[in-house]
Amino acid sequence: MIARVALPIPRAKPFDYLVPEGMEIEVGFRVRVPLGKRSLWGIVVSVSPSPSYVGELQPIQEVAGPAVSQEVLALIQEVAARSFVSPGLALGRLIPPRVRPRAKRYLLAVPPLEAQALLAELARKAPAQARALAALLSGEEAKGSQAAGALRALSCKGIVRPEALPFTFPLRETRREVSLTEEQRRAVEAVAEAERGETFLLFGPAGSGKTEVYLRAAQAALTQGRGVLLLEPEVSLLPQLWARAVAALDEQVSLYFGDLPPGERWRVWEAALRGKLRAACGTRSAAFLPLKDPGLFVLDEEGEPAYKQEDMAPYYHAREVSELRAAQEGAAVLLGSASPSVESYFRAERGEIRLFRLTRRVAGHPPQVRLVPKGEEVLGPELQAAMDRHLSRGGQVLLFLNRRGFFTGAACRSCGAILRCPGCAVPLVFHLANRSFRCHVCGKAFPQPRCPHCGGERFRLFGLGTERVEFEVRRLFPSLSVARLDSDTAAQRGEILAALAQGEIDVLVGTQMVGKGLDFPRITLVGVIDADGLLSLPDFRAGERTFQLVAAAAGRAGRGEWLGEVIVQTDQPDHYAVRYAAQGDYLSFYREELRFREALRYPPFSRLVRILVEGKGALRKAGELGDDLAGKGFEVLGPVELHPWAGIPRFQLLIKGGKEVAGELREALPSLPRGVKIDPDPLWLA
Ligand code: ADP
Ligand code: ZN
Numbered sequence: 001m002i003a004r005v006a007l008p009i010p011r012a013k014p015f016d017y018l019v020p021e022g023m024e025i026e027v028g029f030r031v032r033v034p035l036g037k038r039s040l041w042g043i044v045v046s047v048s049p050s051p052s053y054v055g056e057l058q059p060i061q062e063v064a065g066p067a068v069s070q071e072v073l074a075l076i077q078e079v080a081a082r083s084f085v086s087p088g089l090a091l092g093r094l095i096p097p098r099v100r101p102r103a104k105r106y107l108l109a110v111p112p113l114e115a116q117a118l119l120a121e122l123a124r125k126a127p128a129q130a131r132a133l134a135a136l137l138s139g140e141e142a143k144g145s146q147a148a149g150a151l152r153a154l155s156c157k158g159i160v161r162p163e164a165l166p167f168t169f170p171l172r173e174t175r176r177e178v179s180l181t182e183e184q185r186r187a188v189e190a191v192a193e194a195e196r197g198e199t200f201l202l203f204g205p206a207g208s209g210k211t212e213v214y215l216r217a218a219q220a221a222l223t224q225g226r227g228v229l230l231l232e233p234e235v236s237l238l239p240q241l242w243a244r245a246v247a248a249l250d251e252q253v254s255l256y257f258g259d260l261p262p263g264e265r266w267r268v269w270e271a272a273l274r275g276k277l278r279a280a281c282g283t284r285s286a287a288f289l290p291l292k293d294p295g296l297f298v299l300d301e302e303g304e305p306a307y308k309q310e311d312m313a314p315y316y317h318a319r320e321v322s323e324l325r326a327a328q329e330g331a332a333v334l335l336g337s338a339s340p341s342v343e344s345y346f347r348a349e350r351g352e353i354r355l356f357r358l359t360r361r362v363a364g365h366p367p368q369v370r371l372v373p374k375g376e377e378v379l380g381p382e383l384q385a386a387m388d389r390h391l392s393r394g395g396q397v398l399l400f401l402n403r404r405g406f407f408t409g410a411a412c413r414s415c416g417a418i419l420r421c422p423g424c425a426v427p428l429v430f431h432l433a434n435r436s437f438r439c440h441v442c443g444k445a446f447p448q449p450r451c452p453h454c455g456g457e458r459f460r461l462f463g464l465g466t467e468r469v470e471f472e473v474r475r476l477f478p479s480l481s482v483a484r485l486d487s488d489t490a491a492q493r494g495e496i497l498a499a500l501a502q503g504e505i506d507v508l509v510g511t512q513m514v515g516k517g518l519d520f521p522r523i524t525l526v527g528v529i530d531a532d533g534l535l536s537l538p539d540f541r542a543g544e545r546t547f548q549l550v551a552a553a554a555g556r557a558g559r560g561e562w563l564g565e566v567i568v569q570t571d572q573p574d575h576y577a578v579r580y581a582a583q584g585d586y587l588s589f590y591r592e593e594l595r596f597r598e599a600l601r602y603p604p605f606s607r608l609v610r611i612l613v614e615g616k617g618a619l620r621k622a623g624e625l626g627d628d629l630a631g632k633g634f635e636v637l638g639p640v641e642l643h644p645w646a647g648i649p650r651f652q653l654l655i656k657g658g659k660e661v662a663g664e665l666r667e668a669l670p671s672l673p674r675g676v677k678i679d680p681d682p683l684w685l686a
Contacts, residue, residue, distance in 0.1 A: 017033050043067055067273075083680065093312070106161065157246060183357065199333040200333065202356050214298045258285050268289070287318045287325070300337075302341065305545075339552075368564070386525055396500065396508070396520065397526070422647075485511075487511070531549065540685065610682040613653070619641070635655065
């Protein structure tokens with residue numbers, strides 16, 4: 001027999017290998033094979049009696065058993081084709097490496113008293129779990145495979161958590177017994193009775209009960225014996241959704257995301273593969289989990305760009321992957337958001353996907369949003385006054401700024417030149433934490449930079465980052481407890497959020513990663529330090545991003561009993577994205593945005609494909625490729641120079657076309673030249 005094996009190398013079709021006598025090989029197995037002088041692990045994509053290669057074949061060296069299901073194998077091959085990379089590369093990046101899970105240490109995820117109370121209940125229903133919990137409570141190590149299984153079950157119930165997970169969980173959720181509103185009920189029923197491969201958009205403001213709909217629809221799918229995947233755009237949103245899913249579903253719910261310790265990632269993946277896992281909560285990569293017979297994919301906050309894998313091939317959007325898979329496996333896709341992507345709402349309006357609206361906010365009150373000018377100070381007078389008011393009443397304050405660092409730019413005092421990263425050409429950002437300049441593209445630090453033009457060593461610093469906001473808050477409110485959450489402090493995320501929940505933090509400063517999903521009833525004031533930062537991006541989605549930023553901020557205030565307030569500092573209060581976000585009026589924003597997109601024929605009225613050309617001679621290559629494609633009838637924009645990446649020059653071409661443009665391009669470019677990458681539907685153009 002001959003096995004075709006996809007290997008993780010960029011521009012290669014699968015290779016043929018001989019299956020040695022007595023070796024058991026099936027499609028989807030992981031095997032080790034020789035290639036030249038190397039030996040590589042790859043995935044078997046087909047098995048047949050006759051080779052496709054004429055010449056001598058080498059035998060497979062080693063088998064490591066099944067790595068992926070037939071369905072997900074086909075899916076990943078399709079995703080690879082769509083982003084112009086070899087199936088082997090895509091498989092290598094999406095299937096987790098087979099790493100033996102280490103014996104895990106678990107910690108209590110609930111207060112000891114609550115754990116004590118749970119013991120009695122568990123002793124009756126699950127004695128092994130009760131023993132494992134009792135051991136943990138008394139500080140002993142629970143040992144043995146039975147204990148490992150019991151601890152895993154306890155962690156799926158939210159009672160214990162693996163020590164290795166990068167965040168601490170909120171306290172355990174209890175099952176919420178709510179009776180659905182009419183609107184919720186209709187949405188749940190429609191999804192539960194979905195035709196094969198149908199997509200739904202659930203559109204409702206924060207607190208309108210979307211999560212409740214996700215969970216009921218998920219339970220319905222589980223009851224029908226089918227699998228469920230619940231997705232969030234960012235890891236930071238997983239704990240909340242996971243805890244609620246654990247409480248609401250009659251099924252163990254696993255967690256799956258890119259930063260999971262490798263052993264754990266493979267354990268969850270393998271459990272799905274073996275049909276032992278029917279429900280999981282995860283980020284975009286979880287859309288590929290090889291669950292048997294998935295019946296429902298849920299994408300919360302579907303408009304978030306983080307659903308797109310954009311910095312490395314295979315480029316994919318979790319929504320597209322879920323829909324492809326749903327069509328193949330007869331599942332439903334449920335998208336939810338308070339500010340859906342323009343593309344999704346457009347599809348809903350045209351009847352391509354079904355729209356359900358939740359118009360009532362069942363929890364909290366819509367906050368009052370005010371637009372105020374930016375002015376000289378980081379925290380303007382209106383924001384300061386509002387902070388005083390809310391803090392003195394015992395409220396907590398969230399301040400948003402989507403740039404980290406202290407000063408975001410530096411100009412030479414003698415010649416005025418802007419200090420830039422020599423490799424990447426982007427302005428360097430001054431970080432107070434280690435008193436040095438850093439490049440946010442390549443990450444290099446420059447403790448004592450000199451002006452590249454005149455050698456000057458003194459700089460005028462300007463621009464505003466989260467560190468400076470934190471500094472200003474401490475200066476103005478010295479008695480308060482202030483914390484900062486951005487990717488520089490992400491390691492402490494769990495502790496910071498726990499302290500916020502306990503009321504030990506008065507003011508939290510953060511980038512967008514803190515914005516979403518925080519559900520703390522005592523946050524009564526949210527300040528957006530600069531709403532204009534995204535508006536100036538040279539990207540046709542700048543308006544959409546700005547709307548999402550301000551709307552997310554508004555969604556964080558007033559989750560509790562108190563009236564929430566949002567202060568947005570902006571010098572463009574009349575820009576429709578800012579104005580409608582402040583009014584919480586997605587539909588008006590959408591209409592205006594759609595007019596603009598139509599006038600300039602941007603998506604959803606066209607489709608854009610990004611061609612990235614990198615390396616030596618990139619400009620010439622991009623020019624030639626552009627001319628070639630234009631000659632073949634494509635509408636070509638560019639080449640435009642992008643900031644180089646670690647010294648490597650990069651140029652971008654955009655191809656604008658109809659729905660089928662990516663496929664047409666694949667036919668026009670059967671093989672990609674070196675240094676060329678293609679992303680159909682890029683989300684960030686700037
Ligand atoms: P969203 O996901 O839209 O932000 P949630 O589903 O989290 O909204 O609902 C917000 C709050 O309202 C939650 O505490 C939830 O338990 C509660 N809730 C949801 N639906 C109902 C309902 N029909 N009746 C009462 N409370 C509800
Ligand atoms: Zn750099």
